[in-house]
Amino acid sequence: MNILIYSYIFIMGLVFGSFFNVVGIRVPKKETLLGRSHCPNCNKQLGAIELIPVIGYLIVKGKCRECSSPISIKYPIMELLTGILFLVSFAILRENMVEYILIVMFISLLIIITVSDLYYQIIPDVILLIFFPIILTLRLLSPIEFWFDGLIGGIIGFGFMYLIALYGKKRFNKDALGGGDIKLYLIIGIVLGYQTVFLSLLFGSLIALLYSLFFGRKGGYLPFVPFIAIGSLLAYFLGNSILEWYMTILS
Ligand SMILES: [Zn+2]
Incomplete structure (x- = not known):
């Protein structure tokens, strides 16, 4: 069966x-x-x-x-x-069926925007708009620790990316991050919660760095979404174990 x-x-x-x-x-x-x-x-x-x-x-x-x-x-x-x-x-x-449907929605979103990013280097707004209310509702129905931890994660994700974008614009006078990336982190934060939202960025950046060291062409476009997608799924499935392991090392 x-x-x-x-x-x-x-x-x-x-x-x-x-x-x-x-x-x-x-x-x-x-x-x-x-x-x-x-x-x-x-x-x-x-x-x-x-x-x-x-x-x-x-x-x-x-x-x-x-x-x-x-x-x-x-x-x-x-x-x-x-x-x-x-x-x-x-x-x-x-x-946990609600949590499973939530992660299926999240995977679907990540696959669609990875395709768009690979072909056109954009994240379509309409896709984010369709998935945002569905994923938010499912996270409220299936909270991580308490009912609004997804919301806090979303605000942290969005706020942090917004600050990076602002800094990049001031420092290098060009858009390092697109608006789509910032909005995407609102959804990633809702899925991951405040506990592991930073891990997704950490994992994503590390993998992107390794990739560009081994395969990157100088000045070539490095897609952002595929790395963030991998980083987010790693943070979702392994984040808590990694945090616990880290805490035992510290204590
Ligand atoms: Zn043909």
Whole structure:
């Protein structure tokens, strides 16, 4: 029975991941979410097989069947990632359904804006506006310690990022952070609470630093969202254990 539920959740994750690709790519261009996907090179509509998450990509060997132009590996990667994250969080949170729905919403948001950031270097406002009330309501229904700790986390996240942006503007006279990043931290803070919201920024920055040391091109654009997404999920799942471990070292 368990294996059935787990397989079902994984497959749902793949299907949703496929939809999040579409949302992340089309919403910033104000395109309709309805209508079949088509090859960006020759405009041929994708067939039924190509629409199957991950497997479709493998069957066509990552190429358009009409014009043989390569299909981005980002599609199956985002699908797989969504499937894995839906599955792992279910295994961890299955005793607490409200919290599980909250984290599924959070993962969905992170996947969509990661896609938008990778393609256009923006976080669409409308996506944040849709997820904000849902995630806030779920956090109020499933508080971390007391009923308003998510709210405090949100205010801290937003305020801290706002100050960094202000400082960056004064110090370097250019926008180091976009408005989308600041608003995103309001939601991240609500999910993580005041206890671990800083950890997400710490983990995200460390991973971004390592990435740019090993793979970064000089002057190249370093996307912010994917690192913050990884940092936030690490902070969510491991933050409390890390804080407790840190406290035992200190005492
Ligand atoms: Zn094509």
